Amino acid sequence: MVLQLKKVFISDEVDPRCVEVLKENGIEVVKDTKLRTDKEKFLAEIAKYDGLIVRSATKVTADVINAATNLKIIGRAGTGVDNIDCDAATKRGIIVMNTPGGNTLSAAEHTCALICCLSRDIPNAVATMRDGKWDRKAFMGSELNGKTLAIIGLGRIGKEVALRMQSFGMTTIGYDPIIPGSVSSQFGVEWMELEQLWPKADYITVHTPLIPQTKNLLGETSFGKCKKGVKVVNCARGGIIDEVALLKALDDGQCGGAGLDVYVSEPPDDYNLAKHPKVIPTPHLGASTVEAQKRVAVEIAEQFVDVMNGKSLFGAINAQAMYNALSPATQPWVTLGKCLGSLLSTQGADSKQGVCISYAGTDLKDAGSYLSASVLSGLLATQAGGEGSTLNLVSAPALAKQLGVNVECKYKSVCSSGLFAEVCVKVGGNTVVGTTSGSQSLIVSINGTKFATPAVLSGSMILFQANSSKDLVAKLLGSLTDSGATVTGLSVTTPGQSQWGLVYLASGSTNSLDSIKSLVQSAVLLQL
Numbered sequence: 001m002v003l004q005l006k007k008v009f010i011s012d013e014v015d016p017r018c019v020e021v022l023k024e025n026g027i028e029v030v031k032d033t034k035l036r037t038d039k040e041k042f043l044a045e046i047a048k049y050d051g052l053i054v055r056s057a058t059k060v061t062a063d064v065i066n067a068a069t070n071l072k073i074i075g076r077a078g079t080g081v082d083n084i085d086c087d088a089a090t091k092r093g094i095i096v097m098n099t100p101g102g103n104t105l106s107a108a109e110h111t112c113a114l115i116c117c118l119s120r121d122i123p124n125a126v127a128t129m130r131d132g133k134w135d136r137k138a139f140m141g142s143e144l145n146g147k148t149l150a151i152i153g154l155g156r157i158g159k160e161v162a163l164r165m166q167s168f169g170m171t172t173i174g175y176d177p178i179i180p181g182s183v184s185s186q187f188g189v190e191w192m193e194l195e196q197l198w199p200k201a202d203y204i205t206v207h208t209p210l211i212p213q214t215k216n217l218l219g220e221t222s223f224g225k226c227k228k229g230v231k232v233v234n235c236a237r238g239g240i241i242d243e244v245a246l247l248k249a250l251d252d253g254q255c256g257g258a259g260l261d262v263y264v265s266e267p268p269d270d271y272n273l274a275k276h277p278k279v280i281p282t283p284h285l286g287a288s289t290v291e292a293q294k295r296v297a298v299e300i301a302e303q304f305v306d307v308m309n310g311k312s313l314f315g316a317i318n319a320q321a322m323y324n325a326l327s328p329a330t331q332p333w334v335t336l337g338k339c340l341g342s343l344l345s346t347q348g349a350d351s352k353q354g355v356c357i358s359y360a361g362t363d364l365k366d367a368g369s370y371l372s373a374s375v376l377s378g379l380l381a382t383q384a385g386g387e388g389s390t391l392n393l394v395s396a397p398a399l400a401k402q403l404g405v406n407v408e409c410k411y412k413s414v415c416s417s418g419l420f421a422e423v424c425v426k427v428g429g430n431t432v433v434g435t436t437s438g439s440q441s442l443i444v445s446i447n448g449t450k451f452a453t454p455a456v457l458s459g460s461m462i463l464f465q466a467n468s469s470k471d472l473v474a475k476l477l478g479s480l481t482d483s484g485a486t487v488t489g490l491s492v493t494t495p496g497q498s499q500w501g502l503v504y505l506a507s508g509s510t511n512s513l514d515s516i517k518s519l520v521q522s523a524v525l526l527q528l
């Protein structure tokens with residue numbers, strides 16, 4: 001799918017290169033970093049744009065998404081997308097993408113800087129000098145060399161922190177449910193379960209997203225399992241370390257110090273934690289370097305341009321079905337899937353009975369993800385209610401999940417029809433088989449009855465079923481002409497007891513449909 005991106009709005013402070021790259025590629029850009037503070041005006045303005053680029057300050061909530069009736073893509077110039085309601089965006093068929101890795105090194109360096117500051121209490125020492133005091137006794141630090149650093153979350157930032165702190169002579173241990181020990185050992189981190197990790201750590205740093213499994217991961221119970229005086233760092237997301245438990249642990253000495261860059265509320269509702277003498281607080285500065293800002297700004301702009309040109313979906317987090325669907329070669333199959341789905345919905349196929357898609361031919365080897373989404377986008381179109389709802393490859397799988405539609409997708413290497421490739425969709429008692437020719441979608445058979453030659457699915461058509469009779473076609477054409485319809489073509493299934501057919505019309509009207517109803521068993525108007 002190639003997105004039409006004419007106008008993009010930037011609502012947070014993003015490096016000017018972002019605007020330049022978008023404009024160089026013919027995209028109109030408006031940047032206003034104040035508008036988001038006036039919700040009413042923001043909601044009214046956002047409706048005019050195809051794309052939105054934010055950092056963490058703009059809260060892209062469901063009401064923003066629903067007001068953005070033209071929006072096709074939301075870009076996060078950074079890593080965390082927790083300020084974007086991704087579910088709401090997915091339901092509306094809007095792509096959400098971030099720039100994974102663009103600010104990794106800056107966030108890792110900031111984490112290491114906080115660990116170093118904690119080991120020598122540098123900020124407090126600086127404050128006394130600024131106060132005109134020379135107090136050497138109050139600031140006895142401890143070396144990092146020989147100490148154990150526990151890293152929770154061994155993804156991009158966790159790994160870079162490990163590599164840097166190893167050069168200080170720290171032993172690095174860590175936990176991550178996805179990254180196994182065989183991988184973490186390659187960057188010098190001994191993997192272990194959290195229960196083993198807590199009592200070993202002199203320092204703990206967290207580098208996970210904030211998700212239900214990581215909320216309050218370091219809380220009263222886990223602090224109780226740590227060495228007395230353990231020091232902690234959070235440069236990931238506020239709430240991974242329980243702020244109430246941390247304050248208590250700092251007060252009773254169980255925690256010897258905390259370096260915090262992120263908070264449950266930003267800015268914090270109260271500054272008790274930030275002002276604590278054992279806390280080194282920074283105001284969410286992990287990604288605030290010239291280098292990281294330039295990188296994420298250029299990356300998000302280039303990613304937008306790539307999506308617009310159908311080149312890549314790098315960074316997209318909610319468009320799995322589209323990953324194999326961008327190339328010109330797959331476009332006809334995406335269209336075919338949607339046509340077959342639409343056709344089945346006109347036959348009253350009940351998606352609750354399950355959707356079974358089988359596809360064959362080497363051209364379709366990797367087509368599973370987008371074929372199921374494209375069939376669903378046609379099949380469920382009438383059920384995609386709601387203002388501004390768009391059923392596309394992003395939103396269709398989400399709607400199917402919400403409706404409890406079970407989809408089975410099977411690949412066969414050999415086509416039963418003898419064609420080079422085919423797609424068969426079965427919903428309840430209805431089955432359609434289709435293929436493509438160039439950019440055209442063709443129907444091969446319906447409910448086991450084959451068309452004499454595969455028939456084009458495009459434009460205004462009447463799909464009918466009737467008992468075969470010698471003069472059926474002549475009668476149909478006569479009635480349609482009498483009703484004022486202009487018939488541009490006809491395709492029928494091979495003669496048998498029951499006959500299916502497609503009559504192509506210059507334009508579809510219910511008049512034409514009504515004119516043939518007495519001659520057939522069923523007839524539906526299709527607009528594909």
Ligand SMILES: NC(=O)c1ccc[n+]([C@@H]2O[C@H](COP(=O)([O-])OP(=O)(O)OC[C@H]3O[C@@H](n4cnc5c(N)ncnc54)[C@H](O)[C@@H]3O)[C@@H](O)[C@H]2O)c1
Nearest residue numbers: 079080107153155156157176178207208209235236286287
């Ligand atoms: N302070 C800042 O300015 C700043 C800058 C960049 C990123 N961040 C934040 O840092 C965090 C990490 O970013 P990243 O780019 O390294 O992400 P990443 O996706 O590369 O790594 C996150 C890791 O956390 C792991 N994880 C998930 N659930 C876990 C659990 N229950 N226990 C342990 N590990 C778990 C994942 O498997 C993954 O390997 C994110 O929250 C991101 O938003 C903050």
Ligand SMILES: O=C(O)[C@H](O)COP(=O)(O)O
Nearest residue numbers: 055056057078079080287
């Ligand atoms: O997730 C991120 O990328 C960081 O938290 C940075 O956020 P920022 O772009 O608002 O500085």
